[in-house]
Amino acid sequence: MTTYPAYAAPKTNGLAIAAFVLSLLGFALLPVIFGHIALGQIKRSGDTGTGFAIAGLVIGYLTAALDVILALVVIIPLIAVGASGGFA
Numbered sequence: 001m002t003t004y005p006a007y008a009a010p011k012t013n014g015l016a017i018a019a020f021v022l023s024l025l026g027f028a029l030l031p032v033i034f035g036h037i038a039l040g041q042i043k044r045s046g047d048t049g050t051g052f053a054i055a056g057l058v059i060g061y062l063t064a065a066l067d068v069i070l071a072l073v074v075i076i077p078l079i080a081v082g083a084s085g086g087f088a
Helices: 014-024 029-045 050-083
Strands: none
Touching (some): 014 029, 029 050
């Protein structure tokens, strides 16, 4: 009878999953941080989850870009109008 060694499947990196989930919830900074850390850990340890980490990074960066655009297009003009004494 032939015996085979036990096989342990690689685990999915927890920070990669966290980056992806937080990016879907609309966060921008945490997914970017977690995604970069997760990619480094995956490279060192051989875990899986590269797709989750990259997706979290992409969505996080897009959310951050949209936040900046929103600030430039909407919030700053509103502050300028308020500082000038209104529309009158």
